[in-house]
Amino acid sequence: MRILLINPNTTAAVTEQAAAHVRRLIPGEIVPVTGRFGARYIASRAAAAIAGHAALDALAANVAGCDAVYLACFGDPGLLALKEVSPVPVVGMAEGALHLACTRGRRIGIVTGGVLWKPMLAEFVAMLGLSERLAAIRTVAPTGGEIARDPDAALGRLAAACRDCAEIDGADVVVLGGAALAGLAERVQPQVPVPVICSVEAGARAVVAAAGLAGARPALPATESVGLSEELARMLSAGG
Amino acid sequence: MRILLINPNTTAAVTEQAAAHVRRLIPGEIVPVTGRFGARYIASRAAAAIAGHAALDALAANVAGCDAVYLACFGDPGLLALKEVSPVPVVGMAEGALHLACTRGRRIGIVTGGVLWKPMLAEFVAMLGLSERLAAIRTVAPTGGEIARDPDAALGRLAAACRDCAEIDGADVVVLGGAALAGLAERVQPQVPVPVICSVEAGARAVVAAAGLAGARPALPATESVGLSEELARMLSAGG
Amino acid sequence: MRILLINPNTTAAVTEQAAAHVRRLIPGEIVPVTGRFGARYIASRAAAAIAGHAALDALAANVAGCDAVYLACFGDPGLLALKEVSPVPVVGMAEGALHLACTRGRRIGIVTGGVLWKPMLAEFVAMLGLSERLAAIRTVAPTGGEIARDPDAALGRLAAACRDCAEIDGADVVVLGGAALAGLAERVQPQVPVPVICSVEAGARAVVAAAGLAGARPALPATESVGLSEELARMLSAGG
Amino acid sequence: MRILLINPNTTAAVTEQAAAHVRRLIPGEIVPVTGRFGARYIASRAAAAIAGHAALDALAANVAGCDAVYLACFGDPGLLALKEVSPVPVVGMAEGALHLACTRGRRIGIVTGGVLWKPMLAEFVAMLGLSERLAAIRTVAPTGGEIARDPDAALGRLAAACRDCAEIDGADVVVLGGAALAGLAERVQPQVPVPVICSVEAGARAVVAAAGLAGARPALPATESVGLSEELARMLSAGG
Amino acid sequence: MRILLINPNTTAAVTEQAAAHVRRLIPGEIVPVTGRFGARYIASRAAAAIAGHAALDALAANVAGCDAVYLACFGDPGLLALKEVSPVPVVGMAEGALHLACTRGRRIGIVTGGVLWKPMLAEFVAMLGLSERLAAIRTVAPTGGEIARDPDAALGRLAAACRDCAEIDGADVVVLGGAALAGLAERVQPQVPVPVICSVEAGARAVVAAAGLAGARPALPATESVGLSEELARMLSAGG
Amino acid sequence: MRILLINPNTTAAVTEQAAAHVRRLIPGEIVPVTGRFGARYIASRAAAAIAGHAALDALAANVAGCDAVYLACFGDPGLLALKEVSPVPVVGMAEGALHLACTRGRRIGIVTGGVLWKPMLAEFVAMLGLSERLAAIRTVAPTGGEIARDPDAALGRLAAACRDCAEIDGADVVVLGGAALAGLAERVQPQVPVPVICSVEAGARAVVAAAGLAGARPALPATESVGLSEELARMLSAGG
Known part of the structure; x- marks a missing residue:
C-alpha cells in the first residue's frame, strides 16, 4: 500500500518527522509531501483556511499512483474537499x-x-x-x-x-x-x-483500515478556474 | 458607511450584479472586489476551500478604509478566518x-x-x-x-x-x-x-446592523508564511 | 419608519429610558407604550406570563400606523404570540x-x-x-x-x-x-x-434590519373571547 | 386528595366534561375552575399567552385548601409560572x-x-x-x-x-x-x-403520582403589580 | 393491583427492604422476587449486563397473575427487553x-x-x-x-x-x-x-400511574434458544 | 496478532462463517467462539440482553492468550461490559x-x-x-x-x-x-x-487498527456473584 502523506503547512521538517514516525508503525510505503504555500505552522483560522487550498494543491500534484491519502495535520484543513475530489480514500489525522x-x-x-x-x-x-x-x-x-x-x-x-x-x-x-x-x-x-x-499513529492506523474498503467517490462536475496551479486546475476541470 | 463587498469567486459580473443590488437597498458606499484566483463559480467543496483563501487575499488587499466587510457568497467560504483577522466587522451572506x-x-x-x-x-x-x-x-x-x-x-x-x-x-x-x-x-x-x-439583500441588511456595534477583535499572533500574496503575507505577519 | 416600542412591564420610566436610548441610535420614529397591567418590573415567570398578555394588549391598542414592533423587554414575553397576530414585523429585544x-x-x-x-x-x-x-x-x-x-x-x-x-x-x-x-x-x-x-441598541438595530424585508404573516382564524380589552378582543375576533 | 382542575379557557362546558371524566378515574375530590377571561377555546399562540395569565388568576383565586393542581389544557399554558408560585404541586395535562x-x-x-x-x-x-x-x-x-x-x-x-x-x-x-x-x-x-x-386520564394519573412526593417550591421575591385581579395581585405581592 | 417487584441482583435482603418500603406507600399487593444468578450487588457494567438476563428470567418465572412489573433496581437493567416481552406494563425504578x-x-x-x-x-x-x-x-x-x-x-x-x-x-x-x-x-x-x-417510592408511584393505562405490547416472533431456564425459554419460544 | 472472535448467539455455523470471512482479510490468527446459552439467532431485545451475558461468559472463558477481542454480532450486545472487564482491547462489529x-x-x-x-x-x-x-x-x-x-x-x-x-x-x-x-x-x-x-470486514479492520494502540483498562472492584459459570464468576471476583 502506497500512502500519500500530506502535511499542509510549509515546514518540511514536520513532514519528515511525521513520515518517519508513521514508517516505524505502518508496513506500506509513505510518500510525504509538504504544502507549497501558506503558514510555516498552522495555528490560526486564517492559516488553516489557506492550508485547505494548499492540501488540495498537494493532492492534485502527488496523488497519482497512491492507494490512500493521509492528511497529516491535526485539525484536517480541507478534509471534506480532499475527499470530494480524490480518486483514492482520504483520512485526516484528527x-x-x-x-x-x-x-x-x-x-x-x-x-x-x-x-x-x-x-x-x-x-x-x-x-x-x-x-x-x-x-x-x-x-x-x-x-x-x-x-x-x-x-x-x-x-x-x-x-x-x-x-x-x-x-x-x-x-x-x-x-x-x-x-x-x-x-x-x-x-x-x-x-x-x-x-x-x-x-500521528492513530490517524495512520485509521488510514490503513479505511483504505482497504471498496467503493468509489461520487462523480463531480467539471469546474473552470483561474490562477491555480496547473495540477489543481487540471484536477478541477477534469471532473468525472 | 463604507462596506467592502467580497465576491470570493472569480467572475466579476457576479460581483457587479450583487453590488448593484445592494446599492439599491443600502445607503452606504459599496466597494466591490472579486477573487483573484479560484473557481469561476463556487459549486463544490474544493472550489469553496480555495475561495476561503481567495476571500482572505481579497480582504488583505482591500479592507483598508472600510467600515465593514460583506462576504457576498451564499455559503460564506472562509467566514471565520475573515472574522479572525479583519480589523472591521465581517458578516457573511448566508x-x-x-x-x-x-x-x-x-x-x-x-x-x-x-x-x-x-x-x-x-x-x-x-x-x-x-x-x-x-x-x-x-x-x-x-x-x-x-x-x-x-x-x-x-x-x-x-x-x-x-x-x-x-x-x-x-x-x-x-x-x-x-x-x-x-x-x-x-x-x-x-x-x-x-x-x-x-x-443578497438580507445579508446586506445584517451587515449594516452588525457594523454599528462597538468592540474589537481579539489580538492575534504573528504568522510567518511562504508563497502568499504580498498583502496577505503582510496581514498574517503583522498579527496584533 | 415608525416603530412601536412595547415595554410590557408597567413602569413608564423604563419605557421612556429605552425609547430615549433607541432614538439616539435609530433614525425612524419611536412610538413608546407601556403595559396596562402586570408587574412593575418583570423578574419572575409569573410576571413574564402576565406580561405576554399585556404585550398583546399593547400591540392591539397601538400598532395601527406602525411599520414594525420592538418588544423591548429582554426575555421577550409573548414574542411568538405577537408575531402571530401582528400585521407588521415584530422583533424581541433578546x-x-x-x-x-x-x-x-x-x-x-x-x-x-x-x-x-x-x-x-x-x-x-x-x-x-x-x-x-x-x-x-x-x-x-x-x-x-x-x-x-x-x-x-x-x-x-x-x-x-x-x-x-x-x-x-x-x-x-x-x-x-x-x-x-x-x-x-x-x-x-x-x-x-x-x-x-x-x-436595547442591538435589538433596535435588528428591528430596523428585519423590518425592511418583505412578506406577510399567515392568515389566522377568528377567535372569540371574553373579559379582554376591547382592542385585543377585536384583534382576535378579526382573524384574517 | 383534593385536586384543583384548572381549565384556562373560558368555556365552562369543557371544564365540566374534563372534571367528569377525571372523577370516573381518580379517587380524590376534583375542584373544577374555568378561566375568567380569554379565548372561548385555545387554538392559537395569542389565546395561549392570554390563558397563561388566566391560569395564574384561577390558581390564585382557588388553590387554597387543595393538595395539587391539574392544569387541564393540552399545551399547558403558563405551566412553569404556575409551578413557580403555587404552594402545592402543579402538573400540566400535556x-x-x-x-x-x-x-x-x-x-x-x-x-x-x-x-x-x-x-x-x-x-x-x-x-x-x-x-x-x-x-x-x-x-x-x-x-x-x-x-x-x-x-x-x-x-x-x-x-x-x-x-x-x-x-x-x-x-x-x-x-x-x-x-x-x-x-x-x-x-x-x-x-x-x-x-x-x-x-385527560393520563395527565390526571400523573397528578396523583406527583402529588404524593414531598418537597416545597423555592422562595419567591414579592412582586408589585397593577391592574390584576385582587387574588393574583395578593399572591404576587406575598412572595415568600 | 398486583405488582411484581423484580430485584435483579441476588441479595434477597435488598428485595425485602424495597418491597417493605413500597408496601407502606402503595395500596396494591407487592410480589417480590430476587434474581436467580448474577452479582450480589450491581455496581459495574458487567454486573448490570448479567442482571438484564436475570431480570428476564425472573419475569418469565413470576409474571403470571400480576398486573404490572416494577423493575426495582436504579439503572433498570434489561428494561427495554422486559417491556418487549412482558404481557403487562413494566416500569423501571430510574x-x-x-x-x-x-x-x-x-x-x-x-x-x-x-x-x-x-x-x-x-x-x-x-x-x-x-x-x-x-x-x-x-x-x-x-x-x-x-x-x-x-x-x-x-x-x-x-x-x-x-x-x-x-x-x-x-x-x-x-x-x-x-x-x-x-x-x-x-x-x-x-x-x-x-x-x-x-x-423506590417515586418509581412505585410511576408504576401505579402507568399500570392503569390501556394498551397491549406489540406481537413478537417466536425465538428458539439453548441453555436458558425453562420458564424463560418457554416465554421466548411462545412469541405472539 | 491473536483475535478472539466472539459470536454471542448460539449458532456455531454463523461463528464459522464470520471467522472464515475475517481470515480471508486479516493476517492475524482468529480464535472463534460461540455463545454457550441464549437465542439461536439474535433478533429481539430479549435475545440481545441474554447475549450480553453470553458474550461476557465467552470472554471470561477464552480471552487468555488473545491480543484483542472482536465482538462479532452487529448490534454489539454487552459491548461496554466487555470493554469494562477485558484485559485486552474489545471492538464491536457495529x-x-x-x-x-x-x-x-x-x-x-x-x-x-x-x-x-x-x-x-x-x-x-x-x-x-x-x-x-x-x-x-x-x-x-x-x-x-x-x-x-x-x-x-x-x-x-x-x-x-x-x-x-x-x-x-x-x-x-x-x-x-x-x-x-x-x-x-x-x-x-x-x-x-x-x-x-x-x-464483518470493516469491524475486523477496526479491531486490527484499535488493537495496536497502547493503554490499559481502568482497575475494577472485585464483584461477588452466584449462579454464573466458573470462569465468569472468577473474572468478576478477581477485579483489579
Missing part, C-alpha cells in the same frame, strides 16, 4: 485518531499546542458529529511549531493538560494531537492515568 | 440572511442552485448552531453560474423548490440563496405561500 | 440582540439583573435554537428595576459578571440584557476583555 | 401525559385538534426536553372547541391521524390530546395498531 | 422516578452509591431522552450494597452530594437512587435546599 | 464498522435483517454518539438467521434497501450489517450507487 479513540474510551480528551486551536477543534469535532463523545479540549500555549523545535520544554505542560482531561473533565482516553507531537504520547503516558493516544 | 430570517419565521427553508451545495449548506447551518431552525435545504440542478447567465430558465424550478419548502417541509420563511440570484426573490414570491427572502 | 451577537462572536455570554431570569433566559435561548452558541448566562442579584433606580450601585457587579463570562465561560462576546440597563454597556466595556453589546 | 406515555412506548405520537397547535406543541415538547422521544405531532382541522360540540364528526379523522402516527411516523404509543377530547381515546383505539392514551 | 421528578423540577440531580454507576446512569438518562433535564449525576464511594449494610455511615456523604447537586450543579430536585437506599431521602432532606425524591 | 464508515461518507445508511433490529440499532448508534451521521436504518423482513440459511432469497431485498438508503435517505455510504451477511456486500454493490461496506 478524523482518524478520534474515531479510533472512540473504540478505546467513552469520553475523549484532546490535548494540543496553540491556544487558537481550541475553538477550531471544537468545531471540527462537531462537524464529525462526535461532540457527545468529547470530554474536553485543552491546549498548551506553545504552538506545534514551538513544540517541534523544543519538545522537552513542553512535555510537562502537555502531561498536565492530559492529566486534567482525565481528572477534571472525566476523559477516559486522551488524544495528543499534532504532527509536530509525533512520538510524545509515550513520553507523556507515565504521568497520565488514562491511555494517551498519539494522533 | 450567516446574515439566516439570522435575520430567524426573526421572520420559526422554520427556515433554503433554496439555491447547484446540487453539491446541499450538504455544504447543511454543515454551514450546523456550524452557525441554527440546525434546529432549519426546515429544509432544497437545491435546483442549475448552478448559480448557470442561473446568472439565464435566470428566466431557472425561475420555475426555484419557485417550485421554495413552494416545496413551505408545503412539504413546513418552512414558514424561505431564503433564496446566492449572489447570482440577486433580485429573483420578488419574482418568485407570487408563487410561494410564505415570505421569500433575498439572501 | 431575540434581535442574540442573533446580531452571533455575527460578532462564536460563543455568546448573557448578563442581566435578577436571579430568576437565568433559567427563563436559558429556555428562551433554547426556544430560539441558539443554545449551542451560548457560553453562559450570569445574573446579578439586583433586578432590572433596582438597577434602573440606582445603576451606579450595580455597575461593578455587572462588569464582574461580564468578565467572568469571558474569562471563565469562554464567551467572546457578551450581551448586557435589559431595558433598564440601556446605556450601561459602554460603561462596563472598559473592564471586560471582549465586546459588550447593549441589548 | 406534561403529565407525555411523561407517562414515555413509560409505555419508545416513540410518542401526539394527535390533537386545531392546526395551529402543531408548532406550539413541538415547542412545548422541546421545552420538556422530550423531543427525542417524539415520533410526530399530527393535527386535524377541527379545533378542540369544534370537536367538543360534535365529537362524532371528528372521530374518523382523529383515528386516521393516530394510525398515521403509528404506520408512517413509527410511533409505538399515541397521546390523544385535549380537554375537549376526554373519552375519545377508547373510541379511536380499535382503529389504531398501537396504544392510544387519553391525555 | 425510568419512573426520573419522569416523575421532571414534573417537580426543571433540572434533575441524581445521587447514588458506587462510582461506576455515574457513566452508566448518564447513558441510561440519554437512552430515556432526558439528558437535557439532567443537572448532574453524583456518586458516593460506598456502593448500594455497602450502604444497605450500614446506611448511617453513608448519610453524610449522600447529603453532601445532594446539596452539591443543588448548589453547584443547579438542580432544583434531586433523585436519591437505589433500592438499597429506600427510605433515606427523608433523612437526607433536612440538609438539602431542594426536594429530595426517594427513587 | 461499533467498528460505523466508525470506519464515517471516514468514507458523511451520512451513513445501515441495512440489516430482522425488523426488530431497527429501534435497537438506532439506540446503539445514539449510544455511540453517531446519530448525527446516520441517514437511515432500513431492515428487511428475513432475520439474519434466515438470510444465513438462504442468502440468495434475500439479496434482492437487501439491495433494494441499500439503494433506498442512498436515493431516498441521502446516505453516501451504506453498512450492510450482520455476521450472517458476511460477504454479501460485494454481491449487493452493483445495484447500489454508493459504497456498500461489509460489517
Whole structure:
C-alpha cells in the first residue's frame, strides 16, 4: 500500500518527522509531501483556511499512483474537499485518531499546542458529529511549531493538560494531537492515568483500515478556474 | 458607511450584479472586489476551500478604509478566518440572511442552485448552531453560474423548490440563496405561500446592523508564511 | 419608519429610558407604550406570563400606523404570540440582540439583573435554537428595576459578571440584557476583555434590519373571547 | 386528595366534561375552575399567552385548601409560572401525559385538534426536553372547541391521524390530546395498531403520582403589580 | 393491583427492604422476587449486563397473575427487553422516578452509591431522552450494597452530594437512587435546599400511574434458544 | 496478532462463517467462539440482553492468550461490559464498522435483517454518539438467521434497501450489517450507487487498527456473584 502523506503547512521538517514516525508503525510505503504555500505552522483560522487550498494543491500534484491519502495535520484543513475530489480514500489525522479513540474510551480528551486551536477543534469535532463523545479540549500555549523545535520544554505542560482531561473533565482516553507531537504520547503516558493516544499513529492506523474498503467517490462536475496551479486546475476541470 | 463587498469567486459580473443590488437597498458606499484566483463559480467543496483563501487575499488587499466587510457568497467560504483577522466587522451572506430570517419565521427553508451545495449548506447551518431552525435545504440542478447567465430558465424550478419548502417541509420563511440570484426573490414570491427572502439583500441588511456595534477583535499572533500574496503575507505577519 | 416600542412591564420610566436610548441610535420614529397591567418590573415567570398578555394588549391598542414592533423587554414575553397576530414585523429585544451577537462572536455570554431570569433566559435561548452558541448566562442579584433606580450601585457587579463570562465561560462576546440597563454597556466595556453589546441598541438595530424585508404573516382564524380589552378582543375576533 | 382542575379557557362546558371524566378515574375530590377571561377555546399562540395569565388568576383565586393542581389544557399554558408560585404541586395535562406515555412506548405520537397547535406543541415538547422521544405531532382541522360540540364528526379523522402516527411516523404509543377530547381515546383505539392514551386520564394519573412526593417550591421575591385581579395581585405581592 | 417487584441482583435482603418500603406507600399487593444468578450487588457494567438476563428470567418465572412489573433496581437493567416481552406494563425504578421528578423540577440531580454507576446512569438518562433535564449525576464511594449494610455511615456523604447537586450543579430536585437506599431521602432532606425524591417510592408511584393505562405490547416472533431456564425459554419460544 | 472472535448467539455455523470471512482479510490468527446459552439467532431485545451475558461468559472463558477481542454480532450486545472487564482491547462489529464508515461518507445508511433490529440499532448508534451521521436504518423482513440459511432469497431485498438508503435517505455510504451477511456486500454493490461496506470486514479492520494502540483498562472492584459459570464468576471476583 502506497500512502500519500500530506502535511499542509510549509515546514518540511514536520513532514519528515511525521513520515518517519508513521514508517516505524505502518508496513506500506509513505510518500510525504509538504504544502507549497501558506503558514510555516498552522495555528490560526486564517492559516488553516489557506492550508485547505494548499492540501488540495498537494493532492492534485502527488496523488497519482497512491492507494490512500493521509492528511497529516491535526485539525484536517480541507478534509471534506480532499475527499470530494480524490480518486483514492482520504483520512485526516484528527478524523482518524478520534474515531479510533472512540473504540478505546467513552469520553475523549484532546490535548494540543496553540491556544487558537481550541475553538477550531471544537468545531471540527462537531462537524464529525462526535461532540457527545468529547470530554474536553485543552491546549498548551506553545504552538506545534514551538513544540517541534523544543519538545522537552513542553512535555510537562502537555502531561498536565492530559492529566486534567482525565481528572477534571472525566476523559477516559486522551488524544495528543499534532504532527509536530509525533512520538510524545509515550513520553507523556507515565504521568497520565488514562491511555494517551498519539494522533500521528492513530490517524495512520485509521488510514490503513479505511483504505482497504471498496467503493468509489461520487462523480463531480467539471469546474473552470483561474490562477491555480496547473495540477489543481487540471484536477478541477477534469471532473468525472 | 463604507462596506467592502467580497465576491470570493472569480467572475466579476457576479460581483457587479450583487453590488448593484445592494446599492439599491443600502445607503452606504459599496466597494466591490472579486477573487483573484479560484473557481469561476463556487459549486463544490474544493472550489469553496480555495475561495476561503481567495476571500482572505481579497480582504488583505482591500479592507483598508472600510467600515465593514460583506462576504457576498451564499455559503460564506472562509467566514471565520475573515472574522479572525479583519480589523472591521465581517458578516457573511448566508450567516446574515439566516439570522435575520430567524426573526421572520420559526422554520427556515433554503433554496439555491447547484446540487453539491446541499450538504455544504447543511454543515454551514450546523456550524452557525441554527440546525434546529432549519426546515429544509432544497437545491435546483442549475448552478448559480448557470442561473446568472439565464435566470428566466431557472425561475420555475426555484419557485417550485421554495413552494416545496413551505408545503412539504413546513418552512414558514424561505431564503433564496446566492449572489447570482440577486433580485429573483420578488419574482418568485407570487408563487410561494410564505415570505421569500433575498439572501443578497438580507445579508446586506445584517451587515449594516452588525457594523454599528462597538468592540474589537481579539489580538492575534504573528504568522510567518511562504508563497502568499504580498498583502496577505503582510496581514498574517503583522498579527496584533 | 415608525416603530412601536412595547415595554410590557408597567413602569413608564423604563419605557421612556429605552425609547430615549433607541432614538439616539435609530433614525425612524419611536412610538413608546407601556403595559396596562402586570408587574412593575418583570423578574419572575409569573410576571413574564402576565406580561405576554399585556404585550398583546399593547400591540392591539397601538400598532395601527406602525411599520414594525420592538418588544423591548429582554426575555421577550409573548414574542411568538405577537408575531402571530401582528400585521407588521415584530422583533424581541433578546431575540434581535442574540442573533446580531452571533455575527460578532462564536460563543455568546448573557448578563442581566435578577436571579430568576437565568433559567427563563436559558429556555428562551433554547426556544430560539441558539443554545449551542451560548457560553453562559450570569445574573446579578439586583433586578432590572433596582438597577434602573440606582445603576451606579450595580455597575461593578455587572462588569464582574461580564468578565467572568469571558474569562471563565469562554464567551467572546457578551450581551448586557435589559431595558433598564440601556446605556450601561459602554460603561462596563472598559473592564471586560471582549465586546459588550447593549441589548436595547442591538435589538433596535435588528428591528430596523428585519423590518425592511418583505412578506406577510399567515392568515389566522377568528377567535372569540371574553373579559379582554376591547382592542385585543377585536384583534382576535378579526382573524384574517 | 383534593385536586384543583384548572381549565384556562373560558368555556365552562369543557371544564365540566374534563372534571367528569377525571372523577370516573381518580379517587380524590376534583375542584373544577374555568378561566375568567380569554379565548372561548385555545387554538392559537395569542389565546395561549392570554390563558397563561388566566391560569395564574384561577390558581390564585382557588388553590387554597387543595393538595395539587391539574392544569387541564393540552399545551399547558403558563405551566412553569404556575409551578413557580403555587404552594402545592402543579402538573400540566400535556406534561403529565407525555411523561407517562414515555413509560409505555419508545416513540410518542401526539394527535390533537386545531392546526395551529402543531408548532406550539413541538415547542412545548422541546421545552420538556422530550423531543427525542417524539415520533410526530399530527393535527386535524377541527379545533378542540369544534370537536367538543360534535365529537362524532371528528372521530374518523382523529383515528386516521393516530394510525398515521403509528404506520408512517413509527410511533409505538399515541397521546390523544385535549380537554375537549376526554373519552375519545377508547373510541379511536380499535382503529389504531398501537396504544392510544387519553391525555385527560393520563395527565390526571400523573397528578396523583406527583402529588404524593414531598418537597416545597423555592422562595419567591414579592412582586408589585397593577391592574390584576385582587387574588393574583395578593399572591404576587406575598412572595415568600 | 398486583405488582411484581423484580430485584435483579441476588441479595434477597435488598428485595425485602424495597418491597417493605413500597408496601407502606402503595395500596396494591407487592410480589417480590430476587434474581436467580448474577452479582450480589450491581455496581459495574458487567454486573448490570448479567442482571438484564436475570431480570428476564425472573419475569418469565413470576409474571403470571400480576398486573404490572416494577423493575426495582436504579439503572433498570434489561428494561427495554422486559417491556418487549412482558404481557403487562413494566416500569423501571430510574425510568419512573426520573419522569416523575421532571414534573417537580426543571433540572434533575441524581445521587447514588458506587462510582461506576455515574457513566452508566448518564447513558441510561440519554437512552430515556432526558439528558437535557439532567443537572448532574453524583456518586458516593460506598456502593448500594455497602450502604444497605450500614446506611448511617453513608448519610453524610449522600447529603453532601445532594446539596452539591443543588448548589453547584443547579438542580432544583434531586433523585436519591437505589433500592438499597429506600427510605433515606427523608433523612437526607433536612440538609438539602431542594426536594429530595426517594427513587423506590417515586418509581412505585410511576408504576401505579402507568399500570392503569390501556394498551397491549406489540406481537413478537417466536425465538428458539439453548441453555436458558425453562420458564424463560418457554416465554421466548411462545412469541405472539 | 491473536483475535478472539466472539459470536454471542448460539449458532456455531454463523461463528464459522464470520471467522472464515475475517481470515480471508486479516493476517492475524482468529480464535472463534460461540455463545454457550441464549437465542439461536439474535433478533429481539430479549435475545440481545441474554447475549450480553453470553458474550461476557465467552470472554471470561477464552480471552487468555488473545491480543484483542472482536465482538462479532452487529448490534454489539454487552459491548461496554466487555470493554469494562477485558484485559485486552474489545471492538464491536457495529461499533467498528460505523466508525470506519464515517471516514468514507458523511451520512451513513445501515441495512440489516430482522425488523426488530431497527429501534435497537438506532439506540446503539445514539449510544455511540453517531446519530448525527446516520441517514437511515432500513431492515428487511428475513432475520439474519434466515438470510444465513438462504442468502440468495434475500439479496434482492437487501439491495433494494441499500439503494433506498442512498436515493431516498441521502446516505453516501451504506453498512450492510450482520455476521450472517458476511460477504454479501460485494454481491449487493452493483445495484447500489454508493459504497456498500461489509460489517464483518470493516469491524475486523477496526479491531486490527484499535488493537495496536497502547493503554490499559481502568482497575475494577472485585464483584461477588452466584449462579454464573466458573470462569465468569472468577473474572468478576478477581477485579483489579
